Amino acid sequence: MSAESHPTLPPVRLHSDAELARDALGAPLFARAVRLARWAGPETRVGVGGELAADQLPGAAAHLGLDAADENAAGCASQAWRVAVDTGLVDVTEPEEGADGSAEGGSGAAGGEEPYGTAAPGEDLALVTGGTPGDVLDLWRAALEAVLADAAVPDLEDLVDALEAGGGIDFDRLDWNPGREADALDAVLANLYLLTASGAGGTDRSIPLPVLAASMVAPEGMAEPTDAVLEQVSDAMMRLDGQFRQLEPIGLVEFRPVDEELMAQPDGRDGSDGADGSDGSDGSDGVDDGDVSRYGMVRLTPLGLYGIRARMLEAGVEAPAVGELAGKGADALLDAVASYPEHAAQAEIEQWMAGRDLPAAVTELLAAARGDDEGGPLRRLRCQQALALAGPQAEPAVRSVLDEAELGGLARVWLAEHGVADVPPPAPEMVFWLTVDTIAAQLAADGETEELPLLMETLTAHHTGFFDQVWRVEHPSTVRVLEAMGRLHPDRRRAKEARRAAFKARSRRP
Template identity: 60%
Template sequence: MSADRPTMPPVRLHSEAELARAALSAPLLARAAKLARWADSGVPVGVGGELVEKALVAATEHLGLAADEDGPAYTAEAWQLAVDTGLVEITEHEDADTDDAAQLPDDAAVGTAAPGEELGLLTAGDPQDVLDIWLGGMETVLADAVAPDFSDIADQLAEGGELDLDAIDWNPEEEAELLDGILGNLYLLSALGEDPGQDIPLPALAASMIVPDDMDEPTDEILEEVSDAMMRLDDQFRVLEPIGLVAYRPVDEALIEELDEDGTTVTEAEPLADEDVARYGLVRLTPLGVWAVRARMLDAGVDAPALGDLADKGADALLAALPDYPEVLAQAESEQWLTARAPLDAARDLLAAARGDDARGPLRRLAAQQTLSLVAPEAEPALREVLDDRHLGGLARVWLAERGLPDIPEPSQELVFWLTVDTIAAQLGDADDEASAELQELVQGLSDQHSGFFDAVWRVDHPATADVLEAMGRLHPDKKAAKEARKAAFKARSQQAG
């Protein structure tokens, strides 16, 4: 893998069949499909493929939205999605003059819409066909979500003014980048969280994109940026929810100050208690959204693994990846990998892949030990075959002992100390505070259990011996023991240099 290629943690994906069902039930696509079927006898459309006035009224009634004041807008959105995704196809009238659209009356039809080929795939295609159509529609909706408020533009034109794009304060690249970053953060939370369905408060999500990591207390200016971002995200998530990308609870309208044209407060925001933070908006990616964001990341060259990707790979690929997985997903990945293999064959493959004196060797062996803990007892012969192996004899004895099996030979002191160094080396890369505390406890326990521990360990022929001793010197709470560890590290370095 290229060092400069971004890597994401793995995610659990629903089956394609489940995702396709979710796509078909997304309100916006469901409405678009319903309108496409309704158009089987031909529907008059305007210059951009939009429904003419009478057709829009009929379409709104067909969707059962006539009583909703926003019904025509919802219908127009669904129709546009049908056009953009090929659920309907437009045939222009031969005698239609579309060169000067501004001169055409509002109800002028320049073409006819009828069901397109994609509608057949949506109803009779396989799950991937459905997902491809949905994904194309989602890209259209994402573009709509970062578009400016065109009501200001319409007002300018209605008043006879000239179009001034600078006046609407819109940078399409910045808006798209911000939304991509937000979706990426939601994806990370889905991957790393124990509960992938957990709702994320909108203020926390906005702050994750704006507040610098090293800032203890956000400044007023930063807080204002977060507030502005929240309002933009509120608008955007309202657009994205109907396509099924996110599940969203909008910001409570009572919390938003209403201003008049001069910027003077007309209605003040309602006070908010701490326990009402959910009223500021809650959002999460749906399973369909997780799949979609991952698909976009893969297209962008991001390494975005999914649970089960390694099931048909060799043990070397499994052990190379597992150290970077969250614990719960590492176990789930291991279980899937083991399901496809006989216990004895799986154990032999894992043990062979765990060997090596390279820097990642300790991590591979730790991953192998964790995976082997899930292997059935039939693997016993494979573990006994490596009892005399310097790299593997220690973990083999642990496996046999955990199962209460007989005839486990006593390890040599050299093997015990080698395994100790290897175990600590595997944990040194974890900078998490909790993990560091556990490592500190391990370091203290090991040195306390063995008299002359440091004098023995510096002689261990392990490539990480000096690094481990230096770490023990930093972590050991007893100053005397820490000093002994540092001296031992110096001796180990000298031995390696010699």
């Protein structure tokens, strides 16, 4: 899994190892692999690749409780057996090769019958019930790797069509590169992880398949997709539909497949219309959530979130988890959460505050929030976010910074919100400095959002001659803030004043 696309990701909240291990044991494919590992014995016969002998597949399927009349029963049993072998839940002894390269050994090798090897429960099977949750998760991750390898292989029908006359696969005709396909699936899962981790609604949400497909093929910043891009999105959707069908039984995702009716429209369309999430009509209302879901919905399960994060960490991607900063200092906390989305920063701050001595924690946070560097405004914004969790015990520590230029403003905000009396009014210089610092923090956190003009108007509305004074503020972001206000302030006259102030601020800089 490449670390280049997303060098740093938002933090995710993981379930405990015990909860994740229970989820792993409950994943249908993993549970079947465990059951077949316990079923394996002296009479179990395997082929050269360790695969279960064909005449034993019905017995394996019956042991799993699969309906013998189901044409997929043997395939399900075969897949579960492969997972059991790949994870070490089963130990196999393959048929030995003779001097002429043919397999030999094992009863059945004589009389023209196909030779076979044997199988028995592996040592790792004991870890399922006798190991730690971490042991179970290691086994599940090995199973996941086996399933991912299968999911990267093209559809069997495509393979059959690509068979050459001599029995080999024409890879040029198939246009299949194993490494490329594995990398493509890794990229899909990385994007699914990113979309999940970045969601303000938390990780328990489904992603429409068209959104995920478009994130892989549509050029960044494309306002209106072309027909060629829509066709690529549609093709990617169908490929993802097949892959997620394979990944759901191992517990990686919850998946609602593409509605098959969309693939056979009455007017002969192939279902590609609407691949961008629309219904292909000219209606201005688009489609409702139910219609969008017909194009497929996918959600990383808590187990899947854990599994993809583990693979990313192995690839060198920085993929933080909520709670990892709990034992570190306030400086490390504020530096890290400065780049987090607000909801993720809130979760991390709550973990950090929990169990700490409140007055000492507040003092440490305030000290870490100081600094006239470019990262200072965002550190102070996150510090203010942390102080919102503090109760009356924090008042002495907050009062102690009232006279500081960098912290006096946020201290007054906190004290006012908590109804504290006898708070001295700020000097005009502090008001200007706090205004610049607040807008600079918002720009650093979210960029030029739709809400920012309203914030600018609110902060400047009650100060006569604001722009005649603010350009003198000794703050590293003064110029940047004034330039942003010149572009975004909803009052045209004020915006013009901001542009003049920005020019003055630039002129006084050495």
